[in-house]
Amino acid sequence: MSIRERVAPSQIRTTVLAYVALTKPRVIELLLVTAIPAMLLADRGTVNPLLIFNTLVGGMMAAAGANTLNCVADADIDKVMKRTALRPLARATVPTRNALIFGLLLSIGSFFWLWWTTNLLSGVLAVVTIAFYVFIYTLLLKRRTAQNVVWGGAAGCMPVMIGWSAVTGTIEWPALVMFLIIFFWTPPHTWALAMRYKDDYKAAGVPMLPAVATEKQVTRQILVYTWLTVLTTVALAPAAGWLYAAVALLAGAWFLIMAHQLYAGVRRGQPVKPLRLFLQSNNYLAAVFCALAVDSALALPTLLNL
Template identity: 85%
Template structure:
């Protein structure tokens, strides 16, 4: 009896953790980092806390559903990559059918929740995001083109659109600029990681840019997209105050310096550490959007009223 009493909770815990892993919680962090500042900017800091909670809850359901369906579609290649071999479907700790039902349930729940607690536009944007991520990126682009993360990364930009629409019921130009920031940020962020694990992508037959191009070509593209990212952050200054602008400038110089160092190191034929850029790119995005949240909460005057 005592043995069963100890084993059962352990199995329940393992099952719960396996289903949680399907949603890729670390990826969902991007939702939290970008959605709240977008909502604060949309109404200059005076947003109902309940609306923020409802939007984040719906967004997390949508992201969890999309990531779970992505795991279902990518189960075969996840088994071939060291970085993803421990995912639940790769090690068969969750039945594929159950994962599919789980992902679809989360997706439907996200639409219903956002429609009920915010507005129809936010719910529709969530469904469009899931469909784009699963069908366009995962099933169409990922295994066919080295530009997969450029266009597929658009799905990761949608939380700011959903957040903005939840507050305003529309999509304003600042939301489009925030979309552009994340859109341009995604390639250097992802390619830096892929440079470190390019053998994984080659083994799985995924044409991620670092797996099919030279390091010089990859770092050139990283540099271009880093410049575009910083330019987009500065463009958002037209809707913010001095605090955000100051942080965006300093953080932009820091991000560009890292990208240039990686590019220069490759050009000189020196050993490089692309994983450093990957990790620091997360910090860069967090710093910029946290500054946006603080700036918006202060409700400082803007150059152009939103």
């Protein structure tokens, strides 16, 4: 076997992994955690594997396209920040033109896939999500306001809307409440991570809240949004069963305790570990939405019917 033949498979693998990295696979996990429970709640007691599969494929394509286009727009600051310095465009392992085409193809493909396999509304919501994330958050808000993730985080809330609309063809109040759960959850989740990497944001000139405000101000905002998250989670309970309600209350209390501990530690001038809240916020969201999925799949009696 020649050297060229031995090297080729390795080069192909490296290239494929670079394109996969552009899509930010870990971010796409949010789609899996929230879209499936939304679909199950929309049609309690019924599980349609094919519809769920098609919606997830289209949703993942949309998220992958949006994330890739985000990488194209943020390539300059990704090179400066240590946390993002290994991204493909920051290391120039993928040509910018290729990444742009890749992101556009994924985005366009997501619309037609969802339109073909679910309905037009789901496809339109996917396009709106991509446009909002790229143009409103990435290009307009991210580098101009410390409240960037508050409004830009709306893009991450859309999987529940897409999932609900794929089942019902409409948007109803439970979908809006699930949207708000993620909307309020995003700031404490993101700011806790940004507290750890605030020097990166300062170096890149991105006014993320922890980079421009004191730790006391940041943790106070984290506490406010954590309370809003938990209260909104409880507001969904009437549409679900006792299992979801129990998990929402227990997990909410746990999330609030951690947010209060972070705020109290900063007020007392003690060393704090914001990454702990960041990691546990993932567990909180997963616990709540997994409970919602099980509750809906089993069609447990809703609180309104007890």
